[in-house]
Amino acid sequence: MENSLSHYILLLLLSVVFLAVSCTQKPVSYEEYIKWMSNPDNGMVKTHAANGLEVKVKILPKEYQVYQELKNDNNSSPTKRDSLLKYYSKSLTFLMTIGPDESKKNAGDVMMNGVSNYEEFAQKAMTMNFDMGQYITLKTDAGDFKPVLANMENVYGLSKSRNIILVFAPAEEKDTAFLHSSQFDLVYEDELFKVGINHFVFKTEEIEKRPILAL
Amino acid sequence: MNKKINLLLALLVLSAAWISCNSKKTDIKIAYVRSGDLIYKYKGMEEATEKYKKQAEDWQANLEGMKKEYEEAVAKYNQQASKLSLVEKTQTEDRLKKMEDNLNKYYQGLQDQAKKTDEEMTQGVLNQINTYVEKYGKDHGYMMIFGTSNTGNILYADSLYDLTDTILAGLNRNYTGGAVTTDSTSAK
Numbered sequence: 001m002e003n004s005l006s007h008y009i010l011l012l013l014l015s016v017v018f019l020a021v022s023c024t025q026k027p028v029s030y031e032e033y034i035k036w037m038s039n040p041d042n043g044m045v046k047t048h049a050a051n052g053l054e055v056k057v058k059i060l061p062k063e064y065q066v067y068q069e070l071k072n073d074n075n076s077s078p079t080k081r082d083s084l085l086k087y088y089s090k091s092l093t094f095l096m097t098i099g100p101d102e103s104k105k106n107a108g109d110v111m112m113n114g115v116s117n118y119e120e121f122a123q124k125a126m127t128m129n130f131d132m133g134q135y136i137t138l139k140t141d142a143g144d145f146k147p148v149l150a151n152m153e154n155v156y157g158l159s160k161s162r163n164i165i166l167v168f169a170p171a172e173e174k175d176t177a178f179l180h181s182s183q184f185d186l187v188y189e190d191e192l193f194k195v196g197i198n199h200f201v202f203k204t205e206e207i208e209k210r211p212i213l214a215l
Numbered sequence: 216m217n218k219k220i221n222l223l224l225a226l227l228v229l230s231a232a233w234i235s236c237n238s239k240k241t242d243i244k245i246a247y248v249r250s251g252d253l254i255y256k257y258k259g260m261e262e263a264t265e266k267y268k269k270q271a272e273d274w275q276a277n278l279e280g281m282k283k284e285y286e287e288a289v290a291k292y293n294q295q296a297s298k299l300s301l302v303e304k305t306q307t308e309d310r311l312k313k314m315e316d317n318l319n320k321y322y323q324g325l326q327d328q329a330k331k332t333d334e335e336m337t338q339g340v341l342n343q344i345n346t347y348v349e350k351y352g353k354d355h356g357y358m359m360i361f362g363t364s365n366t367g368n369i370l371y372a373d374s375l376y377d378l379t380d381t382i383l384a385g386l387n388r389n390y391t392g393g394a395v396t397t398d399s400t401s402a403k
Binding site for chain 1: 262
């Protein structure tokens with residue numbers, strides 16, 4: 001009787017170990033990770049098109065940012081990696097790309113869209129560089145948040161699109177409720193390109209399915 | 216000479232055959248949408264209208280504040296006018312005139328701003344709808360999708376060709392969901 005019981009326990013333990021091993025995700029390479037992240041079916045990229053333009057928003061998880069920060073760092077270490085992961089886990093970062101709709105012919109530089117003179121161009125450039133945050137809100141289960149950083153990357157005229165990095169963080173470090181929201185609705189209330197109000201909805205259950213990036 | 220005529224005739228016959236074959240293959244796929252319903256039942260329009268209303272309320276509140284301040288100043292002047300010296304009267308009247316001018320300028324500026332905001336907001340919504348309809352038409356092989364309106368050119372069309380509900384459902388799904396698809400699950 002005792003023998004069969006211990007036999008069952010052993011079998012049970014082996015099953016648990018087997019399940020745990022088989023369910024553990026293996027880290028993937030950066031290339032595989034990016035491929036997965038860029039697939040719209042995986043829910044990490046959302047796109048809206050209007051007025052000959054495409055507005056694309058991609059969520060940038062903490063491990064992606066750590067990878068970017070460490071890839072050229074000769075002094076990286078596990079401690080540094082863990083410290084950076086902890087740092088980036090306190091905020092949410094998105095990359096918004098506003099560019100011409102690739103399906104349209106003769107798509108021009110997005111900065112020239114709807115611009116009829118230099119003054120309008122200068123005004124648009126000024127707003128996009130320094131004041132994009134006013135048009136963006138992150139709606140979560142814990143309330144609405146404005147970006148703490150909305151920074152446009154300089155492309156030196158080499159691209160027809162523009163990238164804007166958006167970072168959201170709670171007013172107080174301990175107040176992390178918004179990070180555990182069931183979904184993140186990034187709202188872009190456009191007043192620059194005549195593309196209307198756009199919702200980019202990211203579901204937490206989809207975000208959590210992302211592969212583990214080998215760091 | 217005969218050879219040339221025969222060749223020409225053969226070419227004509229072949230061309231006619233080609234044209235007739237191709238014209239049979241071309242199925243004209245057309246549809247229409249009820250423009251008014253599409254625009255005003257679109258969630259993007261509802262949200263934009265709501266945003267505009269809130270903005271207009273803020274503007275109205277500012278205007279009311281300025282108006283109240285001006286009216287109080289006029290009332291105060293009327294009460295005290297008999298006790299004021301000529302110089303004080305002139306100074307107060309000048310100040311009131313400036314207040315009135317500012318109020319009128321603000322009101323005019325507000326009207327211009329409201330009109331501009333309304334136009335831009337509507338244009339943004341229409342651009343979203345147009346882009347979606349265009350993509351829907353291409354994805355589903357439509358040659359034309361008409362938009363009906365009370366003053367439009369379409370006097371009659373069978374409701375079988377009415378895509379309003381299908382397009383509206385897709386538009387609203389994309390508006391609140393994210394990915395741009397012209398899902399055909401409910402398409403006719």
